[in-house]
Amino acid sequence: MLIKKRTGIEIPSSEITPESVYLSRRHFMRGAALSTAAVAAGGLLAACASPEAEPGSSATDVSAVQTAMPGKVSATADELGDPLNSFEEITTYNNYYEFSTNKEAVAPLSKNFPTAPWQVEVGGLVNKPKTYGLEDLMAFEQEERIYRLRCVEAWSMVIPWLGFPLSKLLNEVEPTSAAKYVRFETVQDRDNMPGLNSSLFPWPYVEGLRLDEAMNDLAILSTGLYGEALLPQNGAPIRLVVPWKYGFKSIKSIVKIDLVDTMPESLWMKTAANEYGFYATVNPNVDHPRWSQATERRIGEFGRRETLLFNGYGEFVAHLYDDPDFDTTQSVRGQ
Amino acid sequence: MIPILTPPNLSVVSEPVAKESKQMSAATGRETAVSTPKRWDRKHTARLLTWLTHIGALVPLAVLLVEYFTNNLGVDPVREILFHTGTTALVLLAMSLAVTPVTIAFGWKQVIPLRRPLGLYAFFYVCLHLLTFVWLDYGLDLAFIIDGIVEQPFVLVGTAAFLLLIPLAITSTKGWQKRLGKRWKTLHKLSYLIIILALIHFIWLVKNVYIEPGIYVGIVALLFLARWNPVKQKLLRWQRQIRSRLK
Ligand code: HEM
Numbered sequence: 001m002l003i004k005k006r007t008g009i010e011i012p013s014s015e016i017t018p019e020s021v022y023l024s025r026r027h028f029m030r031g032a033a034l035s036t037a038a039v040a041a042g043g044l045l046a047a048c049a050s051p052e053a054e055p056g057s058s059a060t061d062v063s064a065v066q067t068a069m070p071g072k073v074s075a076t077a078d079e080l081g082d083p084l085n086s087f088e089e090i091t092t093y094n095n096y097y098e099f100s101t102n103k104e105a106v107a108p109l110s111k112n113f114p115t116a117p118w119q120v121e122v123g124g125l126v127n128k129p130k131t132y133g134l135e136d137l138m139a140f141e142q143e144e145r146i147y148r149l150r151c152v153e154a155w156s157m158v159i160p161w162l163g164f165p166l167s168k169l170l171n172e173v174e175p176t177s178a179a180k181y182v183r184f185e186t187v188q189d190r191d192n193m194p195g196l197n198s199s200l201f202p203w204p205y206v207e208g209l210r211l212d213e214a215m216n217d218l219a220i221l222s223t224g225l226y227g228e229a230l231l232p233q234n235g236a237p238i239r240l241v242v243p244w245k246y247g248f249k250s251i252k253s254i255v256k257i258d259l260v261d262t263m264p265e266s267l268w269m270k271t272a273a274n275e276y277g278f279y280a281t282v283n284p285n286v287d288h289p290r291w292s293q294a295t296e297r298r299i300g301e302f303g304r305r306e307t308l309l310f311n312g313y314g315e316f317v318a319h320l321y322d323d324p325d326f327d328t329t330q331s332v333r334g335q
Numbered sequence: 336m337i338p339i340l341t342p343p344n345l346s347v348v349s350e351p352v353a354k355e356s357k358q359m360s361a362a363t364g365r366e367t368a369v370s371t372p373k374r375w376d377r378k379h380t381a382r383l384l385t386w387l388t389h390i391g392a393l394v395p396l397a398v399l400l401v402e403y404f405t406n407n408l409g410v411d412p413v414r415e416i417l418f419h420t421g422t423t424a425l426v427l428l429a430m431s432l433a434v435t436p437v438t439i440a441f442g443w444k445q446v447i448p449l450r451r452p453l454g455l456y457a458f459f460y461v462c463l464h465l466l467t468f469v470w471l472d473y474g475l476d477l478a479f480i481i482d483g484i485v486e487q488p489f490v491l492v493g494t495a496a497f498l499l500l501i502p503l504a505i506t507s508t509k510g511w512q513k514r515l516g517k518r519w520k521t522l523h524k525l526s527y528l529i530i531i532l533a534l535i536h537f538i539w540l541v542k543n544v545y546i547e548p549g550i551y552v553g554i555v556a557l558l559f560l561a562r563w564n565p566v567k568q569k570l571l572r573w574q575r576q577i578r579s580r581l582k
Contacts, residue, residue: 089410101544104409153542155411200544271543290539292486295479299410303474 072227073160078146080312082298085157087226089299094233095151096252097201098186098193110232113192115253118237124183124258127174134237138223140164145220147243149250150282150311156296161241162224167215169257175211179259182214183207184240187255201267207251208264208278209242210320218243218316221254244313246280281321282311380445388449392456395423396463413471420464425537427457428530429555436561440570442578451507454526458504461497489539496532499525530555 077083094106099113116134123129142162150156170182186205190196196203213219222241223230230236235252242249248268268276275289284294284307295304310317399419402408408415431453434446468490473480484490503523505511512519534555537548560566 093410101542103411155414198544287486290488292482294482294486295473297411297413297472302413302471304472304476304479 074144075146078148078158082158084160085299090157090159091231091233096233098195100195107233113232115237120254122173122257124260125176125179126259127176130173137238140168147241148311149247150296152246152248154296155299157299160226161222163220163222165217166219166221170214175259178261180211180261181263182209182211183258183260183264184251184254185256186251187253202270205251205267206264207249207266213320216317218313244281244310244317246282248276249280283309384445384449388452416467420460420467424457424460424464425533425551427453431457432526432530432558436558439561439567442574455504455507458500461500465497489536492532493536496529499529
């Protein structure tokens with residue numbers, strides 16, 4: 001049933017490495033980063049390199065193999081050659097404020113979050129409004145997409161998502177010519193989401209895209225990762241993934257999708273519009289008002305890497321922002 | 336509202352240790368005349384407090400090392416180490432600034448000699464914190480580090496706090512205290528500014544949930560309040576009343 005098809009971004013076949021090679025390379029990379037730093041620091045803390053991070057530790061590390069690969073994926077790196085983050089990293093380090101503002105607390109708190117039955121109501125300025133059940137959503141051809149996720153907090157991961165282009169769903173409901181934006185809403189399950197009791201945020205979580213952004217092939221609705229159904233902490237049963245924008249745009253556990261004619265006001269715009277704007281495209285040249293966006297820490301690595309414009313997806317999305325009237329700083333900060 | 340640099344008459348605060356220890360020995364001297372076992376008690380208490388301070392201040396480092404070697408720092412160990420060392424430094428700074436309020440509120444003069452080790456341990460954790468930043472986080476890449484400091488106001492403020500701590504750490508010895516005389520006290524009032532910078536650093540890096548830094552701001556505000564003359568006098572009066580009732 002699962003069809004592994006990748007559109008848009010092709011990974012060179014040389015990157016499709018067997019698990020064992022992949023794992024040892026990953027370990028090597030960690031070890032290398034550490035030991036370079038250790039040498040540079042005059043070996044001050046060289047003893048700190050944990051056994052896990054030692055160069056050359058090989059695929060005999062069975063537990064690592066198991067946690068890294070619960071399901072099947074078709075490649076072990078993104079198109080730039082950077083290795084996937086492990087299943088453990090992706091499922092234990094989550095920003096999901098409906099559960100907790102503590103990233104490590106989200107997974108345990110969301111363990112029993114009920115994700116079935118589930119319905120997504122798609123309506124607004126469309127010719128054929130429809131309420132989708134989970135089965136209907138799973139009936140779309142599921143593709144694997146290996147994307148970088150760049151959080152506005154300046155850390156990043158590489159994640160093998162499963163899902164389908166948002167455009168397929170939007171085409172089914174037929175947006176009218178009046179539709180200009182798409183508005184998404186997260187479930188408000190007060191019994192199971194302790195964070196909703198916090199009055200610090202104007203719940204529900206709302207996000208939005210301009211219609212042409214939403215129709216871009218890179219924007220997907222994801223139902224799984226690492227070849228398995230999404231876990232609650234990652235936004236089960238269905239979430240948005242827009243890899244060229246900061247992570248908070250990729251709204252989780254969606255129950256409502258509306259086509260609208262005015263720019264939707266997201267939860268983060270209501271909270272701090274100058275810091276988390278509507279467009280929020282990844283841009284190393286426009287800093288967050290309080291911190292730099294020039295570099296990022298890839299989870300699993302020491303040291304930093306330079307952040308890429310549009311998170312490295314400019315080739316596919318830069319044209320969306322070509323309009324000469326479009327203020328490029330707005331693309332990051334909103335308006 | 337809260338005076339940052341307290342007026343000079345509020346100075347149980349930074350009485351040089353040399354003088355205080357003289358007062359203490361004078362006090363204990365008086366006690367000696369009355370009863371010998373009491374003097375032993377005092378000495379024991381002082382030694383016990385010093386040891387507790389050393390052990391207590393090293394526990395966070397031990398926890399960090401255990402967590403590191405048992406792989407319990409989570410998937411973003413760099414951030415965890417930054418948080419752990421930063422929080423420890425802030426708590427120790429606050430504790431060193433709590434010494435005077437504790438003597439004002441409870442009259443426990445025994446805690447005065449703890450101020451120096453508490454301050455020095457705070458400086459030690461700030462050094463670890465900074466080392467984590469430049470090495471584990473920024474991989475000793477100078478261009479990245481400069482961007483990371485200059486472009487991030489919260490780091491700039493943290494760096495200012497660190498730089499201001501250096502002269503205080505250097506001049507924390509008895510020798511420097513003597514050499515600087517009155518100016519030593521003035522210099523060490525910088526610690527008020529340092530903790531305010533550290534709090535701004537903390538508040539500034541938080542993403543919209545200000546509860547944790549808020550708690551620290553509250554505690555530090557209380558510590559400042561206790562040094563404010565009207566409050567201080569009231570506390571001293573209460574203390575005298577309670578003591579006379581206990582007699
Ligand atoms: C007196 C000096 C300092 C104190 C008391 C201090 C304290 C703290 C505290 C309490 C935190 C937050 C911990 C948490 O959220 O649990 C923190 C985070 C942090 N500090 Fe400092 N700090 C100081 C100086 C510095 C310096 C000199 C730098 C770098 C040059 C720095 C860089 C950072 C960074 C990068 C973070 C983590 C930000 C994040 O990932 O969200 N700090 N610090």
